[in-house]
Amino acid sequence: MTSDISTLANWIHTSPSTVFFGGAGVSTESGIPDFRGANGFYFQERTIPLEQVLSIDFFSVHPEAYWEWFREVHKPVEPNGAHRALAALESDGLLDCVITQNIDGLHQRAGSNQVWELHGNWEHLLCTACGAGYPLSAIPEAFEELVPTCPRCHGQLRPDIVMYGEALNEEVISGAVQAIAQADLLIVAGTSLVVYPAAGLLNYFSGSHLVLMNATPTNADADADADLIIRDPVAQSFEAVMKELS
The missing domain is CATH 3.30.1600.10 (SIR2/SIRT2 'Small Domain')
Structure with missing residues (x-):
């Protein structure tokens, strides 16, 4: 894990544009x-x-x-280490935005400002x-x-x-697509990438490095395309990344 964390920390530090795309696994360590x-x-x-x-x-x-x-x-519930790390990275100019499938609002509570909520906020x-x-x-x-x-x-x-049977917000989708299309580093965490249309957003990525952080394999295409795969808990991994960056 140490080598993978060091690699990810280096990519975050040197990337001209980093975007985070997260799913439910980002909030499980908060008890959701x-x-x-x-x-x-x-x-x-x-x-x-x-x-x-x-x-x-x-x-x-x-x-x-x-x-x-x-x-x-x-x-x-409270934001966990992943939410806090992402907010800190944005504050330090090392993260462009968060794109999330979650509806819990924990990214904003942790201090993230640029958040595209694909499924809304309860x-x-x-x-x-x-x-x-x-x-x-x-x-x-x-x-x-x-x-x-x-x-x-x-x-x-x-x-x-956004309930089942409703369309995603066009403004949110447009913002997420633009962010992913412009990203050099895309970190995808806590999602199995089986729920569409959200999972299809990865098709817009053409940057240098795709990182997957998920306890289990995602869909076959994403795993095959990833430059780095981390299976450890998301919050634990981001806390380790922040230590490397400091």
């Missing part, structure tokens, strides 16, 4: 289960499958199912009637009532996330 891991949300036994709970068609008719799941899994709510937006912290009813409502018009609130 991933979706498709052995103990992930996707494989938990539920009366209503989670993929159905998180679909826009089902949510439109049965929003209470989402809020029941949300209150079950939304726990106090810490932000939108009114389905008037379109007003609210931070989750401003709506205590989200943790108490069956379905929270808008303080302004009393319309139904929804999480500002």
